[in-house]
Amino acid sequence: MSINLRRAGVAGFATLGVAALLAGCASAPSDTASTSGGDAASDFIPCMVSDSGGFDDKSFNQAGYEGITEAADKLGVEPVTVESAADTDFAPNIDNLISQDCNLIISVGFLLADATKAAAEANPDTQFSIIDDSSIDADNVKPIVFDTAQAAFLAGYASASYSKTGTVGTFGGLQIPSVTIFMDGFVDGVNYYNEQKGTSVKAIGWDVAGQTGSFTGGFAAGVEAKTAAQGLIDQNADVILPVGGPIFLSAGEAIRDSGKEVALVGVDSDNYETAPDLKDLFLTSVLKGVKAGVVDVVDTAAAGDFDATPFVGTLENQGVDIAPFHDFESKVSPDLQGELDTIKESIINGSIEVESPSTPASAE
Numbered sequence: 001m002s003i004n005l006r007r008a009g010v011a012g013f014a015t016l017g018v019a020a021l022l023a024g025c026a027s028a029p030s031d032t033a034s035t036s037g038g039d040a041a042s043d044f045i046p047c048m049v050s051d052s053g054g055f056d057d058k059s060f061n062q063a064g065y066e067g068i069t070e071a072a073d074k075l076g077v078e079p080v081t082v083e084s085a086a087d088t089d090f091a092p093n094i095d096n097l098i099s100q101d102c103n104l105i106i107s108v109g110f111l112l113a114d115a116t117k118a119a120a121e122a123n124p125d126t127q128f129s130i131i132d133d134s135s136i137d138a139d140n141v142k143p144i145v146f147d148t149a150q151a152a153f154l155a156g157y158a159s160a161s162y163s164k165t166g167t168v169g170t171f172g173g174l175q176i177p178s179v180t181i182f183m184d185g186f187v188d189g190v191n192y193y194n195e196q197k198g199t200s201v202k203a204i205g206w207d208v209a210g211q212t213g214s215f216t217g218g219f220a221a222g223v224e225a226k227t228a229a230q231g232l233i234d235q236n237a238d239v240i241l242p243v244g245g246p247i248f249l250s251a252g253e254a255i256r257d258s259g260k261e262v263a264l265v266g267v268d269s270d271n272y273e274t275a276p277d278l279k280d281l282f283l284t285s286v287l288k289g290v291k292a293g294v295v296d297v298v299d300t301a302a303a304g305d306f307d308a309t310p311f312v313g314t315l316e317n318q319g320v321d322i323a324p325f326h327d328f329e330s331k332v333s334p335d336l337q338g339e340l341d342t343i344k345e346s347i348i349n350g351s352i353e354v355e356s357p358s359t360p361a362s363a364e
Helices: 060-075 087-099 110-122 148-162 177-197 223-234 247-258 276-281 290-302 336-349
Strands: 046-049 080-082 104-107 127-131 141-146 167-172 202-204 239-243 263-268 282-288 311-313 320-322
Touching (some): 046 087, 046 290, 060 290, 080 087, 104 110, 104 290, 110 127, 127 290, 141 290, 148 239, 148 282, 148 320, 167 223, 177 202, 177 239, 177 282, 223 239, 223 247, 239 247, 247 276, 263 276
Parallel strands (some): 046 080, 046 104, 104 127, 127 141, 167 239, 239 263, 263 282
Antiparallel strands (some): 282 320
8 A cells, every 4th residue: 555645845844942041152172092992092172052942852862962972972072063143153163163274064944954055165174964854965065954744753653543532723923845744644643543543633724735734933942832732622622733942842742731631742852761750741752863863974984984974863773763652652553553563564565655745865
């Protein structure tokens, strides 16, 4: 059986961010010699610049920061990281890292694409990598991208299976491909459940065919995100997928205030683990292996094996997946996990084809 998400014209990739933090606060590079990295040079400096949310967003940027920290610790070197408070900080922050002799500079997200491209062109001997963007064609820029539609398809199926009201919903931060790819997969997963079970669970908040839906206009938790979530709750949705970093925090607040039994589906990280105050609300999370991708790129660059071939996370290479049901384990159908395992294998072997207008080109 082949399931294809309808293709529509959408441009670019993006990152998931949060409320602004301090900008330009990079730490000085360390002279610590390599202790555990074997052949890693003691003067190798891996660096990272966040999007406008900073590294404590409990989601996308945080996963990148954890990746560069883990890789640097393993190599016995000190990473240099700098946070951005606004789009205007991107270019100066990258220049700051270049001035500190960074060997590898990782940009967290599509919003940094222009600044990364300009810096890469001006500094051909510096290696760059960018998360959630594959628009830069340069020998010194390695994309780290993810086919999250595959994992979101599983989450949509699980949400439809769990729903008691027969309505589930989703909303996003900005209408950009690295957001809508989650929404595409989620809605088509719901539709696949209906096809298999003869049910009519509704997915509101996103129309795959028209590529239109509900967005807050940014990636900060706040009134807009809470209002968007409340709108879905008012339409009887009892599972909600907020796509956009910590906008899920406001969705959680809306659920608490409503007094209704509404579950959340997280994105990027296992939000059951990263947001313990809301852990009882999470049915599952759509996982994006940002940390693993960053570790891989840092390791290969330090070993002298850097190339511009994209790192593409899929179900097959475990670059995307869904989190365990945790506290919902006893609340979902006992048959659900087995069904998801079968669907996952079918996506991997191609008998179920999950595509989105935002599917990374090298994953098609």
